[in-house]
Amino acid sequence: MLHSTYKCNAGCPVEGTMEVIGGKWKGVILYHLLEKTYRFGELKKIMPGITQHTLTKQLRELEAYDIVNRKVYAEVPPKVEYSLTERGKSLEKIILMMRDWGAANLSLAK
């Protein structure tokens, strides 16, 4: 979700943040990682709709922005854990507010 061809104006920081957390699944990923560290397979399990390919990509992008930390254990079978970096944790309020707003304003329940 990179919009490199941006005519910058006063609203830019807002859009910049959108680019970081604006992927289709990034909000959910961050929301889960807020709670605890997760292994790759666990994330896949709690987000049944996402494919392996896409999950990997979104995690890599979050990693590139220094939002999530990727810890690889040199074991067999492999084990990879994802957690929030300090910068990632600084998004907590935003994520939680988005959750609350969504819960209050959208009829996602059923």
Added chain:
Amino acid sequence: MLHSTYKCNAGCPVEGTMEVIGGKWKGVILYHLLEKTYRFGELKKIMPGITQHTLTKQLRELEAYDIVNRKVYAEVPPKVEYSLTERGKSLEKIILMMRDWGAANLSLAK
């Protein structure tokens, strides 16, 4: 930005909010409307990168979510003003936090 085929889980409200404000320009639009009411042409002017087509579409989507209000003046030449609804204003904190986070964490300056 509708993802109708969603496997819902705990993170859903977050994603729901993302769908509402997650368009490429919606963040900026909302950020500007936070400040004051704008006419269509004014919005276009302060967001030089967006096309008329896309601006119209994003505004219509925000309108559909009851985030912005569209007021048409029966004049010649036509005059259309966009403002935030109450629901739109309730997003203010989120938008401002996104702005602050972006300003603090991204090197968009210059």
Added chain:
DNA sequence: CCGTATCCTGCATGATACTG
């Protein structure tokens, strides 16, 4: 001035299969 109508394109996301 504020749109809508067409047409087009890139890229985010997905499906599927294979590997260290």
Added chain:
DNA sequence: CAGTATCATGCAGGATACGG
């Protein structure tokens, strides 16, 4: 288990032209 490699696709967003 946690990925890459390929290939496919839908749709958000853009270019352009026209209309009330």
